[in-house]
Amino acid sequence: MVKLTQRLGGLVLRFAAFCAALGAVIAMITSRERSSFFVLSLVAKYSDLAAFKYFVIANAIVSVYSFLVLFLPKESLLWKFVVVLDLMVTMLLTSSLSAAVAVAQVGKRGNANAGWLPICGQVPRFCDQITGALIAGLVALVLYVFLLIFSIHHVVDPFLLRKS
């Protein structure tokens, strides 16, 4: 019975991570705002910044991967491979989230030393939606860290931990 709850817990975690990654992708893709400033009009889209494009691509890959792993049978030999893939996906998530947060921080505060003005004052709704997408990405990352430990536990013999 313990094995069943463990397996169920793993499935729930992976489904939650799939939802979080998908939510991050959707939130970032649908963020688009036009603001007019006298005759100038500024359209802010996520594809203006390379870091946001990387974030969308990385989270899309992660959501497709978690959807596929949801259907892996319990006794399959591929679980050892899933450990390696989980580690790679976690690193992908961390790097994309970190890059997107770094660039979003420049967009929000600007960089006085380089003469870069913050853009969040002109497109507040865009900024809020980007923040929401980044939070969803963070949730996906935390869930994947748990999933990584879970898949290692799935593959490594549990007797290892009691050996002294």
Place this chain on the structure above:
Amino acid sequence: MAGGKTVVAGGNTKSWKLLLGLRIFAFMATLAAAIVMALNKETKTLVVATIGTVPIKATLTAKFQHTPAFVFFVIANVMASFHNLLMIALQIFSPKLEHKGLHVLSIAILDMLNATLVSAAANAAVFVAELGKNGNKHAKWNKVCDRFATYCDHGAGALIAAFAGVILMILVSGVSISRLLFNSNKFSTTKAPATETDVP
């Protein structure tokens, strides 16, 4: 007595030597990245305006502290190189401790965490550096690299070292995980993985 000749847990001495070599290279790469970025500074005197025939000069500095992403980069690389140094010392001076299961597991987990940390830091820095190099015309951010060329070159060198460190840290965590798996197979009587069938 040198610890390298006896058979340590995790298998043969080949994996021990491989891990030690990889760790030394990873330590050197992350340390180089941290040092080069930490010493990255350029001062330039530019003519800002001209009143009549008198040019007004301003002295501008480009330092790594101006960008939070680079500060994170330096801190993360220092932490990763410190972790590698600790692991090298542990591996050289106490090989007998590796029989314990929790020890090998915690080394594998720590290696993975540090690999992720260095990867995050290198990626954040590279995207912000790309902004500085190319600017962004949608957000009306000017490029910085045409005026501070040496700063950008040194930063690029630090980023390359950090990416080499990322690859090496991934290899190190791969070897640690394989040592963990080998260790568990060696000490378990049944060869079945954790998903053994429930006995009705």
